[in-house]
Amino acid sequence: MTLSEKTIMWLVPNAVFLIIVLLANTGVILAFTATNVDVKETEAIISTERLHYSPNGISKADTETGRVYTGLISAENFKNDRIENTLAYEEGLAAARIKADTNGIESKDIACKAAGISCAYLYEDKYEKEWVVLALASEKIGGKGISAYPEQRTAIFENKAARLETVVLMPK
Amino acid sequence: MRYKKSQHVSTETVFAAIGFILAAFAIWGMFDAAKDVLDREALYKNYLARDLALIMDAIYAAPGDIGYTYTINPKHPFFVRIREGSIDVSGEQDFKQDETFSYRFATDKAISFQFTDSFGEEKLPEYDELLKNPMKIRINKKTDLGKAMIEAQYTQK
Numbered sequence: 001m002t003l004s005e006k007t008i009m010w011l012v013p014n015a016v017f018l019i020i021v022l023l024a025n026t027g028v029i030l031a032f033t034a035t036n037v038d039v040k041e042t043e044a045i046i047s048t049e050r051l052h053y054s055p056n057g058i059s060k061a062d063t064e065t066g067r068v069y070t071g072l073i074s075a076e077n078f079k080n081d082r083i084e085n086t087l088a089y090e091e092g093l094a095a096a097r098i099k100a101d102t103n104g105i106e107s108k109d110i111a112c113k114a115a116g117i118s119c120a121y122l123y124e125d126k127y128e129k130e131w132v133v134l135a136l137a138s139e140k141i142g143g144k145g146i147s148a149y150p151e152q153r154t155a156i157f158e159n160k161a162a163r164l165e166t167v168v169l170m171p172k
Numbered sequence: 173m174r175y176k177k178s179q180h181v182s183t184e185t186v187f188a189a190i191g192f193i194l195a196a197f198a199i200w201g202m203f204d205a206a207k208d209v210l211d212r213e214a215l216y217k218n219y220l221a222r223d224l225a226l227i228m229d230a231i232y233a234a235p236g237d238i239g240y241t242y243t244i245n246p247k248h249p250f251f252v253r254i255r256e257g258s259i260d261v262s263g264e265q266d267f268k269q270d271e272t273f274s275y276r277f278a279t280d281k282a283i284s285f286q287f288t289d290s291f292g293e294e295k296l297p298e299y300d301e302l303l304k305n306p307m308k309i310r311i312n313k314k315t316d317l318g319k320a321m322i323e324a325q326y327t328q329k
Binding site for chain 2: 003006007010011014018021022025026029037039042043046047049050053054055056061063066067068085086087088089090093094
C-alpha cells in the first residue's frame, strides 16, 4: 500500500469520527450555556398583585389618604379599561382575566356570562378569541405557545364574599 | 543503508501527531466559542434587565411614596437605560442593537415616568473604583396632589 493510500485510509475514518465528536461536544456545551433567564411566572404574580395593591387597580382606594383596601373589590374599578390602564403592557405581551364568583360555583369552565359571575379582562379579545385555546393546547401538548398562570384568592365584591380567579396568559 | 530503530519515525507516529494537532485546534475552538459567549456577558445583561423590570413592576404596584436604590454588581457593570415600558442594558454607552439586552414591564397610564442618565460618561469606571462606588439606579415614586410620578436615575453617586 502506498503512503497516499495509507494516509487516506487513516484520515477519512478519523476525520469523520473527529467531526462527530466535535458536533456532539458543541451540542452539549450549547445545551448548558444558559443565556435566558425566565421570569414570566414571577412577572405574572407581580401583575396580579399590582391589580390588587395599586391605587389605580381594582381594590377600593381612598383618594384623600391614598390608602388601598386590598380584599375589598370596587365594582366601579372592576372594568376592562381600568385594568388596561393599570397594566399597560404592549398588546401581545400579556392578557388576563379576573373572575369574581360570588355564588361559590366550583367549575373553572363556567363562562363569565353565567349568573353571578363578573369578569374583567386585560385585552378581552386577545384572551378569549386567541390565547385561551392556545394555552389549553400548550398545557396538553407542551412546546412553544402560551403559558397560563392561574391564581385564586377570596375577597369582598359588591358586599359579598367572592372567589377571585385570576389567569394571566403570556407567550412562552 | 539501514536506519537505527531509534532514528525511524513510523507513519503511525506521524498520523498520531497530526491527530493531536487537529484535536488541539478543535479544543481551542470550543473554548474560544464558550469564552466569546461569556465575554459578551449575555447572561448577566439578561439577568439585570429582568431584575430591574420586576422591580419597576413592583414599584408601580405599591401604594404611597417609595425611594429605592438598586446597586449594580461592580464585577458586571453595564450602562442602563429605562424607557417607559422597557429596560435596556448594554456594555456600550450608545446602546447598539446587537450589544443591548432589553426586557419590558407594564406601565400605568395614571403614573407619569421620567428617566435621567446622571452619569453621562462614555466609559464605565474601573473595577477598583466601582468597588468603592458602584453604579446605581435610584427610583423614586411620589404622589403629589393626587398625581403619581416615578423618577428613575442612572448614577454613580
